[in-house]
Structures are given as C-alpha cells and as structure tokens.
Amino acid sequence: MARVRTGVRALGAVLAAVLGASLAGCSSTGGKRAEERAEQAAAQGRAAVDTPRWTVGMVTHSGDGDTFWDIVQSGAKQAAVKDNIKFLYAHSDEGQQQAQLVDSYIDKKVDGLIVTLAKPDAMKAVVAKATKAGIPVITVNSGSAESAKFGALAHIGQDETIAGEAVGEELGKRGRKKALCVLHEQGNVGHEQRCAGAKETFDGEMQNLYVDGTNMPDVQASIEAKLQSSKDIDAVVTLGAPFADAAVKAKEQAGSKAEIDTFDLNAQVAAALQADTLGFAVDQQPYLQGYEAVDLLWLHKYNADVLGGGKPVLTGPQIITKKDAAELEAYTKRGTR
Amino acid sequence: MTATAPAEAPAPGGKPPADERLLKTSLPRRLLGRPELGSVVGAVAVFLFFAIVADSFLRASSFGTVLYAASVIGIMAVPVALLMIGGEFDLSAGVLVTSSALVSSMFSYQMTANIWVGVLVSLLVTLAVGVFNGVMLTRTKLPSFIITLGTFLMLTGLNLGLTKLISGTVSTKSIADMEGFSSAKALFASQVTLGGVNLKVTVLWWLGLVAVATWILLRTRAGNWIFAVGGGTEAARAVGVPVNKTRIGLYMGVSLGAWISGQHLLFSFDVVQSGEGVGNELIYIIAAVIGGCLITGGYGSAIGSAVGAFIFGMTSKGIVYAEWDPDWFKFFLGAMLLLATLLNAWVRKRAEATR
Numbered sequence: 001m002a003r004v005r006t007g008v009r010a011l012g013a014v015l016a017a018v019l020g021a022s023l024a025g026c027s028s029t030g031g032k033r034a035e036e037r038a039e040q041a042a043a044q045g046r047a048a049v050d051t052p053r054w055t056v057g058m059v060t061h062s063g064d065g066d067t068f069w070d071i072v073q074s075g076a077k078q079a080a081v082k083d084n085i086k087f088l089y090a091h092s093d094e095g096q097q098q099a100q101l102v103d104s105y106i107d108k109k110v111d112g113l114i115v116t117l118a119k120p121d122a123m124k125a126v127v128a129k130a131t132k133a134g135i136p137v138i139t140v141n142s143g144s145a146e147s148a149k150f151g152a153l154a155h156i157g158q159d160e161t162i163a164g165e166a167v168g169e170e171l172g173k174r175g176r177k178k179a180l181c182v183l184h185e186q187g188n189v190g191h192e193q194r195c196a197g198a199k200e201t202f203d204g205e206m207q208n209l210y211v212d213g214t215n216m217p218d219v220q221a222s223i224e225a226k227l228q229s230s231k232d233i234d235a236v237v238t239l240g241a242p243f244a245d246a247a248v249k250a251k252e253q254a255g256s257k258a259e260i261d262t263f264d265l266n267a268q269v270a271a272a273l274q275a276d277t278l279g280f281a282v283d284q285q286p287y288l289q290g291y292e293a294v295d296l297l298w299l300h301k302y303n304a305d306v307l308g309g310g311k312p313v314l315t316g317p318q319i320i321t322k323k324d325a326a327e328l329e330a331y332t333k334r335g336t337r
Numbered sequence: 338m339t340a341t342a343p344a345e346a347p348a349p350g351g352k353p354p355a356d357e358r359l360l361k362t363s364l365p366r367r368l369l370g371r372p373e374l375g376s377v378v379g380a381v382a383v384f385l386f387f388a389i390v391a392d393s394f395l396r397a398s399s400f401g402t403v404l405y406a407a408s409v410i411g412i413m414a415v416p417v418a419l420l421m422i423g424g425e426f427d428l429s430a431g432v433l434v435t436s437s438a439l440v441s442s443m444f445s446y447q448m449t450a451n452i453w454v455g456v457l458v459s460l461l462v463t464l465a466v467g468v469f470n471g472v473m474l475t476r477t478k479l480p481s482f483i484i485t486l487g488t489f490l491m492l493t494g495l496n497l498g499l500t501k502l503i504s505g506t507v508s509t510k511s512i513a514d515m516e517g518f519s520s521a522k523a524l525f526a527s528q529v530t531l532g533g534v535n536l537k538v539t540v541l542w543w544l545g546l547v548a549v550a551t552w553i554l555l556r557t558r559a560g561n562w563i564f565a566v567g568g569g570t571e572a573a574r575a576v577g578v579p580v581n582k583t584r585i586g587l588y589m590g591v592s593l594g595a596w597i598s599g600q601h602l603l604f605s606f607d608v609v610q611s612g613e614g615v616g617n618e619l620i621y622i623i624a625a626v627i628g629g630c631l632i633t634g635g636y637g638s639a640i641g642s643a644v645g646a647f648i649f650g651m652t653s654k655g656i657v658y659a660e661w662d663p664d665w666f667k668f669f670l671g672a673m674l675l676l677a678t679l680l681n682a683w684v685r686k687r688a689e690a691t692r
Binding site for chain 2: 064105192
C-alpha cells in the first residue's frame with residue numbers, strides 16, 4: 001500500500017510541475033490563445049430566419065480526417081446556423097457503405113440530403129429512393145454528369161474535366177514539357193477526369209502516378225522515387241492540398257527542378273505560393289459547396305427555388321497564383337478556404 | 338450436441354466415449370456451453386442501447402438497413418469463422434470480394450459473353466485463389482498470416498493494374514445492358530419489401546450460409562475435422578484427419594463467400610471500383626471473434642459469426658441514427674467491439690464454471 005501511495009504522490013508532483021511550467025512559460029505569439037482571440041473577433045453565428053428547424057443530412061465519399069471535407073463541412077455548418085437547420089454529416093470511402101449511410105438518413109426522414117457522386121453507380125439506387133420518398137437531394141463536388149439523371153435538384157461543384165483542362169493550359173503557359181499527375185485516391189473517377197483533362201490540353205507529356213493518400217510518408221516516397229527515376233519531369237500536379245506539401249519535400253529530397261502545382265487550397269499552400277515553392281493552385285472553393293448546398297435546400301423548402309437551370313453550378317476552377325495568395329491566407333487559417 | 342473432436346481424450350470420470358454421447362444434459366446447460374452465447378448477450382445489449390439513444394433506430398425501415406449492413410459482413414464472416422475454427426487466418430478475404438466482382442464484370446464485357454459466363458468464370462478464379470492460399474499454406478508450412486498477407490497485397494495490385502489495363506480506367510464499364518444481367522441481379526442483388534421492411538436478398542444468402550455452415554460443423558465428419566485441425570494439427574493428423582485437405586477446403590469456403598459478396602457488389606451497382614475492399618478482411622475477423630471464435634482456433638460457431646456481424650451492423654448504423662459526430666465513429670466502433678468481446682469472454686468463463 002505504502003508504495004502505491006508514494007507513486008500517487010510522485011505523479012501528483014510531476015503533474016504540478018508540468019502545469020506550473022506551462023503557466024510560467026507562456027508564448028506571446030500564436031497557439032491556442034491567438035486562435036481564441038481571432039474567434040472572438042469573428043461574428044457570432046445566429047439563425048437569421050424563423051423557418052421551422054429542418055434537418056439536412058450530408059453523406060460524402062471522404063476518408064477519415066480529410067482537410068478538404070472539413071472546409072466543406074464548415075461551409076455547410078455556417079449556412080445551417082444561419083438557416084436554422086440541424087446539420088448531420090457522415091462519410092465513407094467505400095461506395096457500398098456510403099449508400100448504406102444515405103439509407104440511414106432516409107430512414108431518419110431528414111428534410112433534405114446532400115450527397116457526393118464520386119462513385120455514381122453505387123449511389124444511383126439510394127438517390128432514387130430518396131427522391132421517391134420526397135426528400136430533395138443536392139449533389140456536390142463530384143457527379144455533375146449524373147446529378148440531373150439521378151433526379152437531384154442541382155449539382156454544386158467543379159466539373160473535373162474543365163478543371164483539368166485549365167491546369168493543362170496553365171502548365172503550357174508556364175512552358176512545361178513533362179508533367180506528373182499524382183492521384184491519391186484509387187478508384188475515384190473525378191481524379192481520373194482531372195488528370196485526363198490536363199493531359200488533353202497540355203502540349204507536353206503527362207504521366208499518372210498512383211499513391212496511397214492515407215499514408216503521407218508513402219506519398220512522399222513514391223513521388224521521390226518517380227522524380228529520381230525520371231530526371232526530366234519539370235512539373236508535378238497533386239490533386240489535394242496536403243499532397244502538395246509532400247511533393248515539395250519529395251522534390252527537395254530528389255534534387256529535382258520540377259515545379260509543384262496543386263488542386264485545392266489550404267494554409268500551407270497559400271504560404272507556399274507566396275514563398276514561390278509552389279507554382280499555382282486550382283481552387284474549387286469547398287466552403288461554397290457546403291454552404292450553397294445547405295442554403296439551396298433551405299431555399300427549396302422555403303420558396304421552392306432551384307438554382308442552375310438543370311446545369312451544374314460551378315464553384316471552380318479558379319487558378320490561384322502568388323498575387324492572390326496573400327489575401328487568401330487569412331481565410332485558409334480560419335478553415336473557410 | 339457437443340462439438341468436440343473425436344481426437345480428444347474421453348471425458349474425465351473414466352466413462353467411455355460411447356456413454357458420453359448418450360448423456361442427457363438439460364437445455365439451459367446445453368445453451369450455456371455454446372460459443373455464441375456471449376455474443377447473443379452482447380447483441381441484446383447493443384440493441385437496447387441504440388433503441389434508447391436513437392429514436393429512429395427502431396423504425397421498420399431502419400431494421401432493413403441494419404440487416405443489410407449486417408448481411409454484407411455476415412456472408413463473409415461465416416466462412417472466415419470456419420477458417421478460424423480451423424486455426425487459420427485469411428487477410429486476403431477483403432480484396433478477394435472486389436477481385437471476384439471485377440473478374441465477373443470484365444470477362445463478360447470483354448468477351449461480350451452472357452453475364453452468367455462471367456459469373457461462373459469468376460467463381461472458378463475466386464476458388465483458384467482459395468486453393469492457392471491453401472496449397473501455399475500446406476506446402477510451405479509458413480504461417481497463414483504471412484501467406485494471405487502476400488495474397489492480399491498481390492490481389493490489391495492485380496485489381497488495380499488489370500482493371501486499368503483492360504478497361505482503361507480504375508472502374509469497370511457498365512454491364513447493365515447485357516444479356517443475363519437481370520436474372521443475375523435477381524439472384525444476387527434483388528430486394529423485397531415486407532411490411533415496410535426492405536429486405537435485400539443478401540440477408541437470405543447470409544442465413545442460408547449460416548445454416549449450411551452450422552450443419553457442417555455440428556453434423557458432419559468434415560465439421561469434426563475442422564475442430565480437430567484447429568485444436569491441434571499433429572494430434573488430428575495422428576488420428577487420421579486429412580489436415581491438408583481440410584485447410585484447402587476452408588480457404589475455398591472463404592472464396593465461395595467472397596464470390597457471393599463480389600457478385601452482390603457487381604449486380605447492385607453494375608460497375609465495380611477496383612480500389613475497394615481493403616480493410617474489410619479485419620471486419621470479417623472481428624465479427625467472427627465477437628461471435629465466440631478463438632484467435633487460437635478449435636473453438637467457435639457459425640451462428641456466432643452471424644451474431645457478430647449483426648452487432649457490427651447495428652453499431653455502424655446505430656451511430657448514424659444516434660446522430661453522433663462521425664469523427665468519433667471509429668472510436669465508438671472500437672469501444673463497442675472490445676466491450677462485446679469482453680462480455681463474451683466473461684460469459685464463456687461463467688458457462689464453463691457451471692459445468
């Protein structure tokens with residue numbers, strides 16, 4: 001017993017010491033406190049309407065812990081607060097699971113659904129089931145070709161082929177000759193379209209490289225190996241912001257001269273654009289995809305409005321270079337760009 | 338009803354085995370000795386829990402969704418449970434489902450053959466993978482963990498590489514307009530609505546597999562062989578159990594399950610994504626373990642694996658019905674599984690103590 005008690009006492013002493021040190025050694029810059037101050041400065045979200053409290057469910061094809069989908073969610077949540085909507089979110093990167101999650105929300109009798117159609121065939125039946133049950137469906141991000149066919153109200157997102165073509169043109173303008181397209185989600189049709197679109201408009205040579213997006217060190221090593229084996233690659237295009245950082249590291253390790261460009265945006269990408277470690281970014285404004293989807297469902301319930309006239313509502317591509325990055329950096333830090 | 342291998346020593350007390358079979362045991366005592374008892378208690382606990390915290394969990398339509406989620410795992414959990422009773426692992430089971438769907442779809446499409454031709458070719462290919470696993474295991478004497486890990490990685494690569502090579506994209510082309518599709522869809526991916534409950538045909542496949550596997554385990558010689566091989570290879574061999582054949586057969590059983598699951602995947606969505614299925618093998622193993630299979634082999638049941646799959650289905654969908662933050666989804670899932678398994682072990686201990 002005595003030994004246990006001294007153990008507890010020692011633990012208490014250690015805890016006290018750690019607490020004391022953390023209180024005494026304050027940082028006057030950054031950290032949690034700076035974040036709290038910034039949050040207080042921002043406007044407090046409150047409902048701006050007096051419609052009943054509707055429920056909207058969103059089901060995406062995202063994996064766990066994905067930055068991009070975090071931003072989509074923050075847009076959706078912002079709109080949900082404003083429109084007095086209860087917002088539910090679920091995700092799975094397996095088509096079958098994603099369909100089952102949509103099923104669960106239909107069982108819950110939600111008032112509106114937001115889904116992604118990265119795997120359109122897996123989602124076809126449940127979207128039909130939802131519309132049959134009288135639940136309005138809005139598709140976001142991927143599936144512009146299938147959205148109307150499946151009976152969704154509208155599609156909000158970026159046409160992946162158009163986005164890819166914009167990248168191909170931009171690479172050409174920059175005088176690139178041999179590019180690498182890094183796909184981090186095997187089986188994602190949208191990613192394939194991006195690389196195919198870039199290949200289409202790029203007058204140089206373009207190769208695809210598949211990496212395992214859930215394993216960052218592996219992504220870096222794969223790109224590194226590729227850059228080492230093909231010395232003449234002068235542009236690397238990654239399809240997600242977190243992967244741009246890995247590509248930059250890989251380029252340094254491999255001693256390559258390639259320019260790194262990326263789809264999507266985050267704080268690191270904005271900073272890297274300003275530091276010239278990245279060439280350009282192609283943004284599709286994920287915040288807008290979440291925000292507009294929820295807002296559109298509200299508009300549809302409140303006023304029977306539909307946006308887009310049966311055509312996809314495009315949120316991208318927006319080519320972002322060094323000159324836009326400074327303004328966007330502040331917005332990326334608060335997780336809305 | 339006892340499921341002990343004949344290879345084991347006669348029951349203590351010096352009674353010859355002939356008498357042991359004639360012993361009358363009371364029904365509650367017999368039930369207490371079943372491997373799946375703990376999981377049934379766990380399933381009831383999980384069901385009550387979600388019935389309380391999630392109001393939409395108890396709706397008829399929700400029950401259909403939960404059953405479907407359970408059946409998709411359950412179809413594979415049954416042969417995986419049998420394999421684990423036989424003392425082996427199969428880490429390639431998850432991607433084998435995808436492989437099976439891919440072979441079926443691409444063969445039909447590329448050869449412009451009737452869908453049923455592709456389905457049968459897929460069965461042969463999938464069984465061949467099972468035979469490969471089994472033969473490698475018996476020939477090399479390497480642990481099944483290593484061999485099937487190799488198969489898992491090879492299949493993952495083949496799925497992607499071959500699909501890309503043959504179809505030009507990472508997913509297969511649609512076969513919905515080909516001959517035989519509707520009849521195959523009826524068999525593998527149809528659904529009926531009974532009183533508001535949407536029952537998918539996979540639920541029937543699942544229950545059928547559970548029934549067949551239970552009959553094999555408890556009523557046939559092959560079942561005794563499985564328990565014997567899992568209990569102790571050398572002892573089993575010494576009493577004349579065909580150890581190698583049993584193991585290869587078990588792996589072929591997993592292939593059969595993968596083929597059924599794979600065809601379901603194909604005919605519900607008519608297009609297959611080549612990168613899917615990775616990680617599901619662990620879910621099948623977990624379902625079998627919750628259902629009372631021991632990791633060491635020689636103990637478990639097919640019914641238990643079904644209950645395990647049902648717990649998994651309830652948990653994964655119950656979390657959605659309860660509107661919990663999906664970021665915590667995996668944590669809750671893990672905690673639920675640990676609790677269910679602990680309960681299982683505790684019940685088993687109590688059951689053995691009362692014997």
